[in-house]
Amino acid sequence: MLFRYCPHCGTVLDKREEGGKLRMRCGECGFIQYLNPAPAAGILVRDDKGRVLLVRRKFEPFAGLWTMPAGFIEYGEEVSETAVRELEEETGLIIEIETIHTVESCRDDPRGDTVLVMYEGHVRGGKLEAGDDAGEVGFFPLDGLPEIAFACQRRVMERLIRNLS
Ligand SMILES: [Zn+2]
Structure with missing residues (x-):
C-alpha cells in the first residue's frame, strides 16, 4: 500500500x-517509502498415507479455497514459532518442525506481496479441529486435492505431485 502522507x-x-x-x-524531510514483501510462515504436514493437511479459508482473500496452514509473522516472533502457532490455531494440532521445505515469493495476494517460509513437520499432539480462521480442516491425497489458494502454494503442491511420478 502506498502512503499518501509522510x-x-x-x-x-x-x-x-x-x-x-x-x-x-x-x-x-527526504523520506522514501520502499515497499517490501511481508514475511509469512507455514508448515507442510503429511500423514502416514502421504496426504497433505489443508485448511479451508473462511475469510477473503480466496475465501472457500484451501491452503496449507500459514500466517503472517508477528513482530518479536521467531519464524518457526509463527508456523507452529498458526497451525495450532487453525487445525488444533501441535506440530514438531523437521526442516525447511521451501521459501516462495507470493505475488497474487491482493493485500500485498509476501515471502512464505514453508517448513515441513509431523503431528506431535492435539486434536484435528477447525479453528477461528479455518472453515474446515482435513488431510487430502495429492491426486484428490481441492482448489488451492495462492499461486505459491499451488507451486508447492505441483512439485509434490511431480516428485511422486
Ligand atoms: Zn517527511
Whole structure:
C-alpha cells in the first residue's frame, strides 16, 4: 500500500521514479517509502498415507479455497514459532518442525506481496479441529486435492505431485 502522507512529518508525498521503480517521496524531510514483501510462515504436514493437511479459508482473500496452514509473522516472533502457532490455531494440532521445505515469493495476494517460509513437520499432539480462521480442516491425497489458494502454494503442491511420478 502506498502512503499518501509522510509518516515522519505529515507532508503530502510525491511520486518519484527511482531506479526504475515508482516510489513515494517526501519533499520536506527526504523520506522514501520502499515497499517490501511481508514475511509469512507455514508448515507442510503429511500423514502416514502421504496426504497433505489443508485448511479451508473462511475469510477473503480466496475465501472457500484451501491452503496449507500459514500466517503472517508477528513482530518479536521467531519464524518457526509463527508456523507452529498458526497451525495450532487453525487445525488444533501441535506440530514438531523437521526442516525447511521451501521459501516462495507470493505475488497474487491482493493485500500485498509476501515471502512464505514453508517448513515441513509431523503431528506431535492435539486434536484435528477447525479453528477461528479455518472453515474446515482435513488431510487430502495429492491426486484428490481441492482448489488451492495462492499461486505459491499451488507451486508447492505441483512439485509434490511431480516428485511422486
Ligand atoms: Zn517527511
